[in-house]
Amino acid sequence: MILRKILLTNFRNYSNLELNFDKKINIFTGNNAQGKTNILEAIYVLSLTKSHRCNKDLFLIKQDSLFTKINGEVNNNDLTNKYEVLINKEGKRVSINNKILKKMSNYISNINCIMFCPDDLEIIKGSPSTRRTFLNIEIGQFYNNYLKILNEYNKILKSRNEYLKNNKFDKNYFDILTDKLIEKNIDIYYYRKEFIEKINNYIITIYKSITKKDKIKVIYETFVEGDNEQDIRYNLREKYDRVFDSELYQGMTLIGVHRDDFSVYIDNIKINNYGSQGQHRIAILCFKLAEIELYKEKNINPIILLDDIFSELDVRKKASIIKYINNDLQVFITTTDLNNINKKLTKNADIFKVSKGKVTRGEKDE
Numbered sequence: 277m278i279l280r281k282i283l284l285t286n287f288r289n290y291s292n293l294e295l296n297f298d299k300k301i302n303i304f305t306g307n308n309a310q311g312k313t314n315i316l317e318a319i320y321v322l323s324l325t326k327s328h329r330c331n332k333d334l335f336l337i338k339q340d341s342l343f344t345k346i347n348g349e350v351n352n353n354d355l356t357n358k359y360e361v362l363i364n365k366e367g368k369r370v371s372i373n374n375k376i377l378k379k380m381s382n383y384i385s386n387i388n389c390i391m392f393c394p395d396d397l398e399i400i401k402g403s404p405s406t407r408r409t410f411l412n413i414e415i416g417q418f419y420n421n422y423l424k425i426l427n428e429y430n431k432i433l434k435s436r437n438e439y440l441k442n443n444k445f446d447k448n449y450f451d452i453l454t455d456k457l458i459e460k461n462i463d464i465y466y467y468r469k470e471f472i473e474k475i476n477n478y479i480i481t482i483y484k485s486i487t488k489k490d491k492i493k494v495i496y497e498t499f500v501e502g503d504n505e506q507d508i509r510y511n512l513r514e515k516y517d518r519v520f521d522s523e524l525y526q527g528m529t530l531i532g533v534h535r536d537d538f539s540v541y542i543d544n545i546k547i548n549n550y551g552s553q554g555q556h557r558i559a560i561l562c563f564k565l566a567e568i569e570l571y572k573e574k575n576i577n578p579i580i581l582l583d584d585i586f587s588e589l590d591v592r593k594k595a596s597i598i599k600y601i602n603n604d605l606q607v608f609i610t611t612t613d614l615n616n617i618n619k620k621l622t623k624n625a626d627i628f629k630v631s632k633g634k635v636t637r638g639e640k641d642e
């Protein structure tokens with residue numbers, strides 16, 4: 277997957293910016309607050325229709341403008357497609373090859389990208405909802421159908437929660453809602469379980485190549501249990517029966533995949549709660565590097581976004597990132613200081629200088 281071109285209109289501090297990318301490695305360099313991250317963010321929004329660093333779409337619109345638009349051309353298996361994400365006060369509109377798509381879930385997963393940024397360690401040490409959001413975004417990119425099913429789950433969940441607060445309560449109707457929710461629980465459970473199993477297939481090797489140790493494991497934490505679908509259905513039904521009185525009392529659904537979480541264990545210690553900053557950083561780094569391998573398994577080369585991460589990593593970690601992203605992948609890197617980046621990367625890279633929302637193709641500093 278290669279992003280050939282990107283066009284920003286009223287995005288963050290850019291009025292109009294057009295960039296063409298000829299090389300695999302692209303480095304944006306410049307002082308703080310000039311607009312480096314904004315470019316990576318734009319690529320992320322073009323892929324996922326949402327920002328990685330804020331959940332208010334309207335903040336993406338350049339101050340005093342009415343809308344923002346990101347256009348991009350992505351080359352994949354000799355085919356070039358045109359993508360567009362448009363955001364204004366009324367909402368968001370996405371299109372592929374000038375055809376507007378009604379459902380966001382049909383847009384996401386067409387462009388695959390993996391973002392590495394300094395805030396990543398929040399994924400490990402933050403709240404379960406931060407991890408769930410992360411998992412949903414990553415799995416949604418990986419399996420085409422996942423977001424559609426997740427939307428269906430959330431709709432049923434909403435109806436069920438509303439019904440739990442309803443004065444006229446019909447247990448038969450409620451049971452129908454519960455059955456529907458159970459089926460979606462099962463679907464989502466299998467996606468998440470498979471994804472985390474696949475991550476575990478790679479994460480040990482990756483962790484070992486960086487730290488020389490191999491005791492790392494990602495654990496999927498869920499209410500859903502059982503060896504097969506029938507088992508799971510039976511268990512869930514029983515669990516929902518057991519919490520029925522509490523659910524009615526509290527007026528909300530207390531169990532289900534909307535409460536799922538995952539944790540990372542290093543040396544048999546759950547680092548979400550007990551890990552050091554360095555362990556949080558290495559865990560999410562290895563997780564994301566494992567994701568790259570997952571894509572490669574499907575013959576997909578995701579676009580890699582590395583936002584300001586080289587300044588915080590030691591030499592060994594830098595080297596291993598380079599090892600995993602080398603050659604096949606298109607990479608976008610931001611840095612305030614080119615010296616932080618391995619010469620092997622800068623040698624083959626296009627360097628862009630970013631200053632006050634203007635971008636110029638720079639000469640390499642020798």
Ligand SMILES: Nc1ncnc2c1ncn2[C@@H]1O[C@H](COP(=O)(O)OP(=O)(O)OP(=O)(O)O)[C@@H](O)[C@H]1O
Pocket residue numbers: 287288289290306307308309310311312313314315335336337338339584610612630
């Ligand atoms: N909606 C917006 N409208 C106009 N300008 C904005 C908007 N959002 C952010 N900016 C501006 O964008 C700049 C920050 O850009 P960005 O985060 O890309 O900086 P950076 O070059 O990555 O800096 P650093 O090296 O500190 O990470 C700031 O000057 C900020 O005021």
Ligand SMILES: [Mg+2]
Pocket residue numbers: 312313314584610
């Ligand atoms: Mg930045």
